[in-house]
Amino acid sequence: MELNLDxxxxxxxxxxxxxxxxxxxxxxxxxxxxxxxYAKRKGLNVGVITERLGGQVMDTSTVENYLGYxxxxxxxxxxxxxxxxxxxxxxxxxxxxxxxxxxxxxxHQVHLKNGEVxxxxxxxxxxxxxxxxxxxxxxxxxxxxxxxYCAICDGPFFEGLDVVIAGGGNTAVESAIDLAKxxxxxxxxxxxxxxxxxxxxxxxxxxxxxxxxxxxxxxEIMGEAMVNGIKVLDRNTGEESIxxxxxxxxxxxxxxxxxxxxxxxxxxxxxxxxxxxxxxTNVDGVFAAGDITTIPYKQIITSAGDGAKVAxxxxxxxxxxxxxxxxxxxxxx
Amino acid sequence: xxxxxxxxxxxxSGFFKGMKExxxxxxxxxxxxxxxxxxxxxxxxxxxxxSDKIHLEAYDFDTHQDKAKEFGVTLTPSIVxxxxxxxxxxxxxxxxxxxxxxxxxxxxxxxxxxxxDSLPESQQERLKKITKPVNIKVFVTLGCPHCPGAVEKAHKxxxxxxxxxxxxxxxxxxxxxxxxxNVSSVPKVVINDEFEFVGNQPLDxxxxxxxxxx
Ligand SMILES: Cc1cc2nc3c(=O)[nH]c(=O)nc-3n(C[C@H](O)[C@H](O)[C@H](O)COP(=O)(O)OP(=O)(O)OC[C@H]3O[C@@H](n4cnc5c(N)ncnc54)[C@H](O)[C@@H]3O)c2cc1C
Numbered sequence: 001m002e003l004n005l006d007x008x009x010x011x012x013x014x015x016x017x018x019x020x021x022x023x024x025x026x027x028x029x030x031x032x033x034x035x036x037x038y039a040k041r042k043g044l045n046v047g048v049i050t051e052r053l054g055g056q057v058m059d060t061s062t063v064e065n066y067l068g069y070x071x072x073x074x075x076x077x078x079x080x081x082x083x084x085x086x087x088x089x090x091x092x093x094x095x096x097x098x099x100x101x102x103x104x105x106x107x108h109q110v111h112l113k114n115g116e117v118x119x120x121x122x123x124x125x126x127x128x129x130x131x132x133x134x135x136x137x138x139x140x141x142x143x144x145x146x147x148x149y150c151a152i153c154d155g156p157f158f159e160g161l162d163v164v165i166a167g168g169g170n171t172a173v174e175s176a177i178d179l180a181k182x183x184x185x186x187x188x189x190x191x192x193x194x195x196x197x198x199x200x201x202x203x204x205x206x207x208x209x210x211x212x213x214x215x216x217x218x219x220e221i222m223g224e225a226m227v228n229g230i231k232v233l234d235r236n237t238g239e240e241s242i243x244x245x246x247x248x249x250x251x252x253x254x255x256x257x258x259x260x261x262x263x264x265x266x267x268x269x270x271x272x273x274x275x276x277x278x279x280x281t282n283v284d285g286v287f288a289a290g291d292i293t294t295i296p297y298k299q300i301i302t303s304a305g306d307g308a309k310v311a312x313x314x315x316x317x318x319x320x321x322x323x324x325x326x327x328x329x330x331x332x333x
Numbered sequence: 334x335x336x337x338x339x340x341x342x343x344x345x346s347g348f349f350k351g352m353k354e355x356x357x358x359x360x361x362x363x364x365x366x367x368x369x370x371x372x373x374x375x376x377x378x379x380x381x382x383x384s385d386k387i388h389l390e391a392y393d394f395d396t397h398q399d400k401a402k403e404f405g406v407t408l409t410p411s412i413v414x415x416x417x418x419x420x421x422x423x424x425x426x427x428x429x430x431x432x433x434x435x436x437x438x439x440x441x442x443x444x445x446x447x448x449x450d451s452l453p454e455s456q457q458e459r460l461k462k463i464t465k466p467v468n469i470k471v472f473v474t475l476g477c478p479h480c481p482g483a484v485e486k487a488h489k490x491x492x493x494x495x496x497x498x499x500x501x502x503x504x505x506x507x508x509x510x511x512x513x514x515n516v517s518s519v520p521k522v523v524i525n526d527e528f529e530f531v532g533n534q535p536l537d538x539x540x541x542x543x544x545x546x547x
Pocket of ligand 1: 026027028029030031032049050051052053054055056057059060061062063064065096097098099126127128129130171257260289290291292298299300301303
């Protein structure tokens, strides 16, 4: 029996509503965690507010491109990040959702869905991204009924069955390889050519139950109680056909989690928060880091590095701006 | 053979030092037609040795029908966490809580012992209004990293309100039940066998679905 233990001990420090923080980091993935680490070591009063601590790395079976670790489970790697930050006594409020940001004078306020409000001199937005949907008929209807977005979670339900994987990037190719070990047949369908790393594409050859369909567009997901097929269009021949399948794993990239901030900071048409080389947004004192930003390429190491840079930029900002004092009503208790 | 290695044993015993009251693990197994019962029982025996505050009560499902009924046990193996007065608080695990699910199990033991994180007032207010019985089933697979989060929330709600009963169901061990509820993505949450959603959603989503049953 395997155990993936993930208890993070250490003295618990709590985030406090009555404290005016130097910086509050929203999001607990690699970007947010490294921001917290660097900010704390600069002596800033920092806290982290996040929904799922660890971020997308928790959903990654193995990571093989983080410098210093040749191969590591996603969870193992991110637990090291979390442990490092917690040992520095940074308060982390997890399993909560930030719904809105606003301003009271020079103080930024973070509103949670549960009604709580926290305050800070600066903010770092690091809420990463979530799986992109196909946006075709049948996807919503059959979500959880054969349409899935997490191969390591839902793979076991397709033992001995046929699955289709949508996508041509690293995640799609990795999922195809993982699922080929469980499913009877795997069809990898992508609307253009592969974007995945060549080392991964080469591995596909080792599995004779993986069938590759490039330049193929998915058009509609079909089924009754559960998925039973998908309508596809061959873009070279213009021919439409139906593939029979029991499940569809959608691995077509990621969408930034910027909904909660779109009225506060400027975002682009891809929903990324627009930042400059220092991670500054258009709002004074508000920064962003990692997958959520306009910075190209979304990886664990780039997000973590971005977090470090932004923490240093926040520190410079606080050093060069007149220190905002907490108004009376905040400190009075 | 020991299931826990020395490193994990040490980590867990350190963690269990934070327990407040005693907790009893009531384990229901069957002699026949239960592939994972033996392993579940030996896993629980090992957990018992990690703290003086943890006790084990092993029940044979067929000969202890009364106990099974009292705790609402219908599947085997099943583990019910009982509080310091050996009362059922609505915290149940059907199937071995291994893989990622060990985390919700450990958290469950801590919470049943009284080492609780408190809920925000707004959610407590909503919970007070739940007066009719609610059953929450959370289907999981052991390789699913965000399933423990959903199980912990369901159990948390059960601990906060005596009308709520919550159970983890390991979907691969209990294929028949999973099929009945068309489980093909996890975590899948089913409330009173009627309302359902997929994913480790925020506590407010759990509350919204629960409120539909009232
Ligand atoms: C299946 C998969 C495999 C991958 N494999 C690799 C790999 O092998 N190597 C690699 O380098 N990269 C890989 N990536 C990409 C990598 O995981 C991301 O680039 C990286 O995690 C981004 O970090 P981040 O901190 O910017 O955001 P995230 O990791 O997305 O973290 C964002 C955090 O913000 C929280 N959040 C979101 N919205 C809110 C809100 N409104 N309120 C509060 N909190 C919120 C989330 O819960 C989460 O904790 C993979 C991604 C996936 C999904």
